[in-house]
Amino acid sequence: MKDNDGSVTLDQIDLKILERLQVDGRMTNQELADSVGLSPSPCLNRVRRMEKAGVISCFQARVELTKVCRHVDVIAAVTLRDHGLKDFKTFEDMVTEMRFVVECTKVSGPIDYLVRFICPDVAAYQMLSDELLRLGPKISNLSSYIVLRTVKPFRGLALEGLVSLK
Template structure:
């Protein structure tokens, strides 16, 4: 999809302020409210925007442990990858999964209420492909820079 300067401005604003009113967004990007709304709907239908999510401050809500896990499958077949990824989708505590190149096959972000539950998840992952999953866990002690959007100005240079 080709994005013009105004589309880029819209995306930059929405990325930081998803709850902004259409009226305020239109003013920020120098468009009429109806033109702005049409552009936003076009970006949504193209799949460029969405879904809209609220960023939660988990420590204020509950106790939890966040673990970054690196996973390597000993069986590099596409069937093993698909089976593993499908199983991950069934575990709600696995909140992110990236398939990567290099020494590891996956990076997982797992958020569990405690280490007991985390260990249950690990056992479940090991049981998916018995003897063929290597996993290394890294407990997050502090999040120094949480994700707050993509650097669109740098990525979408004209």
């Protein structure tokens, strides 16, 4: 299943399985098998094979937070003053431990990281951003953007066109 470069070879049925599971990870194996044109046993074998290969990493519930509580969603653009490996590691270790950080992505360009916070309120975010500035490696810039509305939430990857079939 793995190529020489470490990537995993998938066929059209594997892609259909992945697309269906991205839409509804709770569907039964029977429903999944029916939707991709397989019998249940081979379908389950394919899912297990993709889990074992790390193609499918987990199944998660998406929580509609607006139905549960009030919150503030903030995306912060962070630029470090120094760009040594130790500086990046120190920053990454710090944000990994921060309770309300839900995502952190290292990017190229004039900023180093995009950090997403989901906090109970703006005051909680301000405490975290102050902590970053005070305790983290020297940060040359931290720009915060409060999310007003998510126009297109993440609902899965567009696998067709991304994955080449062999």
